[in-house]
Amino acid sequence: MDWAYQSSFSIEGGNFENAGKASIEIKKILKNLKISDEILRRTAIVVYESELNIISYADQGVINLSVTGDKILISVDDVGPGIEDIELAMQEGYSTATDRIREMGFGAGMGLLNIKNCSDELQIFSEVNKGTHLSIIINRMERES
């Protein structure tokens, strides 16, 4: 496969000070790759929500970003508590957020759903007490509407 760009970003769990730093960096990189505004925005939201999830819930994690001519692939791997019931975690409003997360204005139980809404494909695998893996594809061709 012919990659236009590929890189990995390590995220430290619990580091709220830096929350969003990697996502803003990734957004800058994608902007330089001339990704269209709408796709850039959706990708940025997906990466930002993923980064916030790692910081809020996991011990550590990695966001892998690959850009091809027609797709943006994002894989997120974290080491942490995992998700017991993925279906429940996908429901709007369901959250296990701590007060710290809520003080920052997050943890309202929208994250995974928002990732899904901004993606063209999303797969979630999780093992309790081990970690969570997200595999996300965003097509570079704009959606209708």
Next chain:
Amino acid sequence: MNLRDIVKILDAKVLVGEDRLDTVVKTAFSADLMSDVLAFAKPGSLIITGLTIHQVVRTASILDAVGLLIVRGKIPGRETLELARELDIPVLSTRYILFETSGRLYAHGIVGCVEKIEKFNCRQ
């Protein structure tokens, strides 16, 4: 309407972006919940909030917001303002409460970036 007009309407202080006051504003999203801002705000909107933590600036940057308008007279800390300068996000602060701020802007032609959410979301 641009940010300069908004400063006048709301008797606001310009905390960051004195040089960006010509930025045109057509739509806005008001919330204190960043989760909802991320889920519902559209690009090019003004984000109106009472939250002052630095995460608000990063959220605004991710969403390509035209600026942040802080309500209830709050002034964000130095760290938040420095980040806003770095990420080039204008920050205004007004003493009006969120309801009054939104209402006054609406009366001057700024509309919500989404009118309403597609459906009720009931959790089982």
